[in-house]
Amino acid sequence: MPTVNLKNSKVLMAMLMVIGTFFMTCKNDMEVVQELGEEDTAPFQTVYDGHYTFTDSGRIRNVLLAGKLEQFIQDSDYTRVSAGLTLEIYDRAERVAGLLSADSGLYFEATNVMEAQGNVIFTNPSGDSLFTEQLIWLSDSNLIQTDKEVQIIRDGTEIRGKGMRANEDFSRYSILAPVGDITLPEDLTNDGSEEDQ
Structure with missing residues (x-):
């Protein structure tokens, strides 16, 4: 033992x-x-007061002015802009087709989708303006959309509603749920009866 x-x-x-x-x-x-x-969750890169020109086949596509831009490369590559942003959108002839400003934004590289948030204002060369709290730009299909409240000013007329779809130069749009009073031209309100004359 x-x-x-x-x-x-x-x-x-x-x-x-x-x-x-x-x-x-x-x-x-x-x-x-x-x-x-x-x-x-720290960004891969942070830039303050950035000025970016995006091109495609040698043509200017967009110009971005960003107060603070952070690039992330975790599960999916995305870019976050805060401290204000201004985005100039160019047409094929390299003319400004739209101007977007917002408090902040996100850009998802894989889907080529940008989301602007907070005090979003979008204007086109005709002077038409869109005001909303969120706007999603689907760059590949040249569409902008929102499900939030919108205010559109076109030719001095204000239109309000909830939800909107438009082409990226904002020359054509549809409001999903319009609200408010609409004044029709006199020729559309006249039913052709003798009593109105």
Whole structure:
């Protein structure tokens, strides 16, 4: 039968305590590392007061002025603009076809979709203006849309509603749920009866 030496058991006990402490320390460090990984939402790149010109086949497509631009490369590449943005949208002849300003915005590279948020104003060269809190620009299909409240001013007339779809130069649009009073021209209100004359 083996004999237990008291001196050997003290050494063994000390070794077990050191090993136990080592594993407890590793566990805590792994938890910290895991928490840091979960909080890894820092942008890949940050630019202040940026001025960007986007081209396609050598032609200017858009010009962006951004107060603060942050690029992220986590699960999907996207760009966040804050501290104000102004976006000039150009047509094929490189003329300004639209001007968009907003408090902030997001651009999703994979889908080529931009979302402007907060005090969004969109104007076209004809002077027509759109005011809303959110506007989504589907660049590949040249469409802009929102499901939020909209106010449109065209030729001095104000139109309000909820939800809107338009082409990117805002020359054609439809309001999904218009509200308010609409004044019709006199020739459309006259039913042709003798009493009106």
